[in-house]
Amino acid sequence: METLSKAALAFESPLTRRSIIASYFLVILLALPLWWNTTSIERQALPISRVSAQTGRELLFPVHVAVNTSASDINAGVLAQEVQRYVNRNEDFTRDGLELRVSSDAATAKDYQVNVRFGTHDPVVVGREVTVEVPPEHASVAAMRVADTLATLLAPYSSLKSLATASHAERVVSYSPRYRLAFTLLNEDAAAGNAALSWDVRGALSAQLSPFLERLSVLHNFTIESQVQYHGPLAFEPRGLQVAEKTQYGLTPEDLTVFVNSAEWMLSSSVSNDPVLHFIAFIPSSKHTPLRILDNNGIPTASSAFMLPQWGGIVIYNAETIGVARTLATRPLDNIFATFRQQLSALLGVPELPAHVQARSPGVSDWQLDALIRRRAAENTAGAQETLQSILRLVAQIGDMPVGEDVRGDVEDALAALDKTYSSAPSSAVEALTFASKAQVVASRAFFNPGMLALLYFPAEHKWAVYAPLFASVSAPLLASVIREFLAWKKERAAKKARSEQRQKVD
């Protein structure tokens, strides 16, 4: 023992050795920030507080309704106050995002006007005016009647039973600034007879659809396309029925859900990403004529048209005279396109006029259009808010997801557009809609940013596969040396302690 310690070399000292080992760890420690910096994923800070501030924020449209009672001897001011009281009690208005102010002031161009007079007729709508008639003996109910009429006209989505149902909400297509309308004349089998080889689609479009589309041009742009198909077989065999000693063919409600044979019918449109609404005039082959739609009990219904939610509409045209027509006759064509217009209107979410309200002129009234614009603006605002929150949730959930400069820019743009939506809502609903749809578009662009997918191509497992061969093998001697030194140090201490005890004993 004594001889060995004397034999220690001059450069041998436990301190040097330990500092060498420590310096290795020091280098590793110092290199860590560099490693972290070079391998970290770019994650821009998103404006979390501004996005969460959006929750609970609702779009409110202040609307002024002027009450005009010049045709009757009712006090306009009193009536207005009474109507306001009823309105404040009715939650349908706030549910549809309305802040209604009723007064007897004169109406400006963008205000609504209610004319109250004596009579027994149903309310009549002209422009932004509605004329409500009250029987003279029931003048006291005038306020309630006016308030009810206003509710069904201004807040149709909450007050009208037919629009408030869930199935209605599922039917309406999601908002897009542009839709493609694809009209198809589909013959089940033109070679087997009972077919129309062409149709005057331009005439029908200009007669039935153009005024409607023009009316809605504030909300959407439309691209129109049409085609004729001569062989569009069904994917199933319609059920045969005997009705009044005649064979008819029926489509059960289940059949309607699989009616569109997308494998055989060339309906898809490949050149743009705009949503497509399909409208199909289906002419069954002579083998399947007449083709009727059955109700749940298997009884043929009078209707020959049905809608597929968010997809389009189908009209079955059972030709009365079986044969091959060069061109589809004008009268059935007009009927078909009138049905298409109704289906399109339902798909776009245009509210119906309440059953008891008459319109002076055909087409979509200002009340309906305004309600639709407010509805779409509110939808887009809510959609944009939801998308922004989803982005935040997603980014928080997946730690390795890169968030680039463009994503942050889009999120900020969407927030700016949302702010503009709120600030423009009091002055113009159309402007609010424009900003809201911009916010929605930008927010979903941020959500679907391809840069956020980088994670998919270089997952953490691959990183470990690359690191492990080097770091695992390098760390083995490093750790071993630390353990060895630690043991040696302990042993040394124990030896020193033993020595001092021995010395004490000796003393």
Next chain:
Amino acid sequence: MRLTLKHLLCLCLGIVASAALSEEFNEELDLRPLPDGKVAAWFSFSTLLKGATPRDTKTLGAEDESQLYTLFPLALGQILREYAVTELHLTLNAGKWNYDRWGYPDESGVGTGAELWAWMGENGPVSVDSRWRGLRNALAGLFCASLGSLDEQRTTSPVLTFQPEGFLPNRTASYQLRHATLPSEHVCTENLTPFLKLLPCKSLSGIASLLNPHMLLDADWHGLGVHVRYVEGAGVELRLASQAVLDPVRISREKRRDWSFSALFDRRIEQACPVARSSVIRVWLPQNETYAIIPSPTAMDSTYATYVVSEVEKPLDVAIRWPEEQNFEYPTAIKPQTHISVHRTLQGASQHAGRLALSVTNNHDTELQAGYLETLPWLLQFYLHTLHAEIDGVRRDDLVKLISYTPPLPHVQPALLQAIVTLPPKRTMQLTMDVVKPFLAYTEHPPDAQRGWDLPPAVFVPFASQNGSQAGSYPQQSAVCSTRMYTPVLLVDLATPDFSMPYNVIIMSCTLIALIFGMVFNLLTRRFVVVRVDEKAP
């Protein structure tokens, strides 16, 4: 957002114009017996959009007019309008067209794989190249073919060989050609099905009902073609064509060459297409042989029999029999059926260099000239100075007149060589050039890298020799036959890496580094002890 007055005006004008606009559909089938017992079938379905003009490039940024079609396929019409394509040719072929035995095909585009070329106007708000990219991808989606990979590395502009077949409307704008081939494309049912869906009668009635995928894809050679051109004064014409070389001898049990629709296609024409303006079947009759044809044709002369589908009795099952022939004897030698015969080979076994050799034979008694087009992807780079022509062992470089050459740019663009060769009568010319094979980046290899790369076919356009005036310049289709002849494709073997290499390299270098580290570390931290050996010890 707003429907402006201009749009309304356009709509009104469109309505007025629509009165004159109508569409026309014609279908045609040509059946031609070939000398080697096979039957060449050529289906042609043409739809004419009367009075229509291709979209003006300048209107690309603005709202397009409504596309209201009756017979014209909407899916294709949308693509043509979206990218303002004036002329379009897409062919998808499988197999090797044997010019020597089968002669000139009815459709000249018979190059193996996919070939797409389009003429598009310039000077619009959208550049030609971005529209070409969009067109490729849209057609790839429509026909389920990998046309999307016809990128800049495969696109050339061989204007001299691919002249427009229709008319280019003169709108004070120049036009550009884009051409690309993908020889490795395999043509199968997934391409035929969307093709059939573009036909007004699909494959359910009329002549198209003979297009049975099972028999068609079993043929010795089969191909699909989509051709869109603008015919001045008539309108936009879309022609969907399908060609096949069927082998009745192989199908029949008795080894006879008798054929019928039901034997060749396993189908008959059950009903006429109700919207076809004309629907004609032409059967070329055998010459100097005894034969029988049933049923009796609508019209007949010495060269072919004609059936008008709407007039003959259905189901129609045309059949030809050679009653005197017991079984078909393959002719041992068939005289070449075309003016010139071309063979192209790639010589040399190494993965570094090689030699491209063509042998071009003039089968004619007079001197011929031929346009020669070679579009080589940059993965085969040739040295232009090594291009030599030889006839009977004598060097005749004077017979090759170089017209244009675009060198390849590695990883960017292919090489384009266009030349005119003069072929003396009944002689064979040997054309050779040295090529090198470059190294490809690790990521540039396809998934089946070991298979090799397909070289696109070379194209020859034979035309009669012209004296004096036009020598040196390219003749404008003034040819004996303006048809293009495609050589078979070639397979290039490039050096392929071992694709597990990156990980091997990582492991290998990590092991080395770890070893070095271990040694150095061990040296630095080792406890050196001097052990004195006791001298007194025994």
